[in-house]
Amino acid sequence: MPPARHARPRAVHSLLAGASAITIGLSGLVLADGTGAHAADVDLITNGGFEYGNHLTGWTCSAAVPETTAVHSGAFALRSTPGAGDTGECVQTVTVKPSSTYTLSGWVLGPYVYLGARGTGGTDPSTWTTSTGYTKLSTTFTTGANTTGVTVYLHGWYGQPAFLADDVSLIGPGDPKPSPTATTPTPTGTGSPTSTGTGSPPPTGTGTPTPTDTPTDRPGLPKHLLTGYWQNFDNGATVQRISDVPAAYDVIAVSFADATTTPGGLSFTLDPTLSSRLGGYTEAQFKADIAAKKAAGKKVILSVGGQNGTVAVNSSASATTFADTAWALMRSYGFDGVDIDLENGVNATYLGQALHSLAARAGKGFVLTTAPQTIDMQSTGTEYFKLALNVKDVLTIVNTQYYNSGTMLGCDGQVHAQGTVDFLTALACIQLKGGLRPDQVGLGVPASTSAAGGGYVGPGVVNNALDCLAAGTNCGSFKPDTRWPGIGGAMTWSTNWDARAGGGIAGTVGSHLHAMP
Numbered sequence: 001m002p003p004a005r006h007a008r009p010r011a012v013h014s015l016l017a018g019a020s021a022i023t024i025g026l027s028g029l030v031l032a033d034g035t036g037a038h039a040a041d042v043d044l045i046t047n048g049g050f051e052y053g054n055h056l057t058g059w060t061c062s063a064a065v066p067e068t069t070a071v072h073s074g075a076f077a078l079r080s081t082p083g084a085g086d087t088g089e090c091v092q093t094v095t096v097k098p099s100s101t102y103t104l105s106g107w108v109l110g111p112y113v114y115l116g117a118r119g120t121g122g123t124d125p126s127t128w129t130t131s132t133g134y135t136k137l138s139t140t141f142t143t144g145a146n147t148t149g150v151t152v153y154l155h156g157w158y159g160q161p162a163f164l165a166d167d168v169s170l171i172g173p174g175d176p177k178p179s180p181t182a183t184t185p186t187p188t189g190t191g192s193p194t195s196t197g198t199g200s201p202p203p204t205g206t207g208t209p210t211p212t213d214t215p216t217d218r219p220g221l222p223k224h225l226l227t228g229y230w231q232n233f234d235n236g237a238t239v240q241r242i243s244d245v246p247a248a249y250d251v252i253a254v255s256f257a258d259a260t261t262t263p264g265g266l267s268f269t270l271d272p273t274l275s276s277r278l279g280g281y282t283e284a285q286f287k288a289d290i291a292a293k294k295a296a297g298k299k300v301i302l303s304v305g306g307q308n309g310t311v312a313v314n315s316s317a318s319a320t321t322f323a324d325t326a327w328a329l330m331r332s333y334g335f336d337g338v339d340i341d342l343e344n345g346v347n348a349t350y351l352g353q354a355l356h357s358l359a360a361r362a363g364k365g366f367v368l369t370t371a372p373q374t375i376d377m378q379s380t381g382t383e384y385f386k387l388a389l390n391v392k393d394v395l396t397i398v399n400t401q402y403y404n405s406g407t408m409l410g411c412d413g414q415v416h417a418q419g420t421v422d423f424l425t426a427l428a429c430i431q432l433k434g435g436l437r438p439d440q441v442g443l444g445v446p447a448s449t450s451a452a453g454g455g456y457v458g459p460g461v462v463n464n465a466l467d468c469l470a471a472g473t474n475c476g477s478f479k480p481d482t483r484w485p486g487i488g489g490a491m492t493w494s495t496n497w498d499a500r501a502g503g504g505i506a507g508t509v510g511s512h513l514h515a516m517p
Contacts, residue, residue, distance in 0.1 A: 048168040061090040072166035089155035102172030105138035110163030121147030126381025159413025225489035237496035242289035248510030264318030305341035319354035337367030348386035359394040399442040399491030403455025418455035424465035438484035447498035459508035
């Protein structure tokens with residue numbers, strides 16, 4: 001597999017096309033043909049058009065007012081202005097029926113506008129867009145067997161301009177909401193402060209103490225991990241046996257598993273060219289080296305994916321195949337777990353199912369890491385972030401690839417350029433405030449300029465970013481308002497490129513991580 005793991009920007013939202021619909025009256029009741037919502041379904045949103053009461057009736061908002069000029073329909077819409085520490089969120093809790101399918105939609109305008117639902121009892125949906133004209137967002141979800149209420153939300157992004165929303169609806173089984181009584185317009189009215197303090201993207205910190213949640217099970221691993229990918233191929237970097245990987249690496253991710261012809265299926269073969277370059281590195285020696293690393297307290301896992309990885313887990317059948325074949329490889333080679341580095345999309349539901357099944361078989365000591373691209377972790381509504389939260393109970397660490405990215409938004413709402421300490425800290429902050437434990441957040445960096453197309457930072461910059469997140473020291477222009485002394489660690493692509501570059505990651509970053517309190 002080629003070593004450079006190039007970012008492939010993908011749309012992290014999709015507008016789900018439903019059946020043709022006719023909107024009747026201000027209640028937003030939808031009648032459609034058999035391919036979408038049917039006549040028995042109703043709109044469960046109260047005041048989805050923001051036309052009644054104080055025009056925010058039914059909604060709980062942090063920074064919203066009625067909008068009378070730029071509306072999608074009717075006389076009013078919602079205008080909300082995010083702040084530096086606030087997404088401008090509006091929420092509404094709705095009564096639903098268990099094991100039922102619902103379609104959530106709304107018309108929005110502005111930069112980074114999100115629409116979604118929480119507490120569905122299944123995979124919580126979220127979709128977003130950036131637009132200069134009203135654009136329809138739509139998503140679907142199915143409630144859990146015991147779910148009777150969900151919270152619908154709208155929000156923008158930290159520090160961004162105001163966003164507008166109108167004609168929000170939630171179509172599905174239930175009792176229709178009566179329309180509130182209209183009153184005199186109150187343009188200066190605002191909703192009451194939101195009480196949830198959570199969101200997607202993540203809530204910002206308020207200067208409160210670091211969360212106290214701790215790892216559920218990390219036997220044999222230090223508090224701060226150094227993860228390195230080991231290349232099962234020769235691409236110009238230093239060729240290595242597993243035994244050649246420096247002891248500074250706590251987790252070694254063998255790159256990569258191969259896809260089989262069966263959906264979700266995995267296989268692995270030691271590369272014959274690499275074996276030849278190493279003077280005849282046999283499979284038996286490879287397994288013996290893995291066993292020796294494990295005896296020394298290290299973890300060796302099998303990475304699934306890479307830039308050209310084609311493993312797809314998007315059904316129950318493929319999830320079962322993934323778990324079965326991954327478990328067989330773990331037992332055959334002695335791998336402690338798996339790394340998910342799929343760069344062409346993941347399905348949080350089915351891959352989560354596969355990983356939970358695999359973790360249950362492996363038991364105590366199972367190691368699960370992921371290496372999403374930066375675009376994949378910009379919001380809790382993306383599939384990769386959903387996956388991380390879905391498997392949080394068995395997840396060791398997420399090592400986001402902070403390279404090959406260009407510029408990205410941080411949790412401060414500012415655009416940051418790759419290759420800087422601010423890029424590492426402001427983007428990691430999104431995950432730290434989005435539901436992952438501090439020990440589950442790592443900084444993925446290239447070992448040299450040859451290891452990636454862009455985004456290289458020196459080992460000293462990586463250490464500064466770790467210090468900034470853990471203790472609020474050595475920060476750049478961005479300084480988080482919360483400290484995370486339990487920050488998970490760092491990852492590099494790859495141990496081979498690090499060796500070629502003189503071992504700066506193993507020597508400088510590794511020693512720094514292991515000296516951190």
